[in-house]
Amino acid sequence: MSPADRPSIDDAQPPLLVARDLHKSFGTNEVLKGLDLTVHRGEVVVLIGPSGSGKTTVLRSLNGLETPDAGTLAIQGGPAIDFATPPGKSTRFALRDRSAMVFQHHNLFPHFTVLQNVIEGPWRVQRRNKDEAVDSARKLLARVGLAEKEDAYPHELSGGQQQRVGIVRALALRPDLLLFDEPTSALDPELVGEVLLVIKELADEGWTMVVVTHELAFAREAADHVLFLDGGVVVEEGPPEQLFTAPAHERTKRFLARIM
Ligand code: ADP
Numbered sequence: 001m002s003p004a005d006r007p008s009i010d011d012a013q014p015p016l017l018v019a020r021d022l023h024k025s026f027g028t029n030e031v032l033k034g035l036d037l038t039v040h041r042g043e044v045v046v047l048i049g050p051s052g053s054g055k056t057t058v059l060r061s062l063n064g065l066e067t068p069d070a071g072t073l074a075i076q077g078g079p080a081i082d083f084a085t086p087p088g089k090s091t092r093f094a095l096r097d098r099s100a101m102v103f104q105h106h107n108l109f110p111h112f113t114v115l116q117n118v119i120e121g122p123w124r125v126q127r128r129n130k131d132e133a134v135d136s137a138r139k140l141l142a143r144v145g146l147a148e149k150e151d152a153y154p155h156e157l158s159g160g161q162q163q164r165v166g167i168v169r170a171l172a173l174r175p176d177l178l179l180f181d182e183p184t185s186a187l188d189p190e191l192v193g194e195v196l197l198v199i200k201e202l203a204d205e206g207w208t209m210v211v212v213t214h215e216l217a218f219a220r221e222a223a224d225h226v227l228f229l230d231g232g233v234v235v236e237e238g239p240p241e242q243l244f245t246a247p248a249h250e251r252t253k254r255f256l257a258r259i260m
Helices: 055-062 089-098 114-125 130-143 159-171 189-204 216-222 240-245 250-259
Strands: 017-026 029-039 044-048 070-075 099-102 177-181 209-212 225-230 233-238
Touching (some): 017 055, 044 055, 044 216, 055 099, 055 209, 089 099, 099 159, 114 130, 216 240, 233 250
Parallel strands (some): 044 209, 044 225, 099 177, 177 209
């Protein structure tokens, strides 16, 4: 399914998320230098750019793992959080509740079974009913072809299976927004496809997501909107066919020539 055939992006509603002029420094290293990002409900936004350009820091800022030094973030047309005034815990937790992140390394608990890993968030953190959390976890595991693996421990699974459990764990939280931070870059090449396929299927189902990836073929196929970051700003953005085939900026052209 191409992005055009998907359940439509809802741009009649206020965007799910609008980040404006985000700044973030680590010590003297200014990593985000005025970054803007808008995500509509149902949209698949892909961030590309050289290592160190700030992609992970953007994702972490969107879900409250990092707090920008300045800039604003508005969620679903609500009042904007202005980071010039450091947000309190409740704001950070509110951000975290809306999104779920899939990391480069799956970060599964090694001493928990697959099922225990998946229900931990919904049951213990979100305090949902345990039977309902188990039921929902089983459905999600079946959905990614891992129904038989609920009693396995992470070390008994392949890297691709572990990452699929990582994705299910994020879905189980029922977030409004899925954040993927280079979800396939730690995998052996032969395992990349199965994980990208799951992400692509979720995109086709209408999940809203922001994906950091170096997999340009995937970005081309799955993204509605691609942002090229360099030096902590968005240098260029647009639909994938435009950005990949007719990039306007020299920096984008150079980056694409290097990795394509
Ligand atoms: P990308 O994802 O594009 O590779 P990152 O957002 O991971 O870029 O990192 C951008 C820069 O920020 C890098 O120079 C990195 O070393 C620095 N950085 C990221 N997180 C931290 C941190 N917690 N402490 C100090 N420096 C950090």
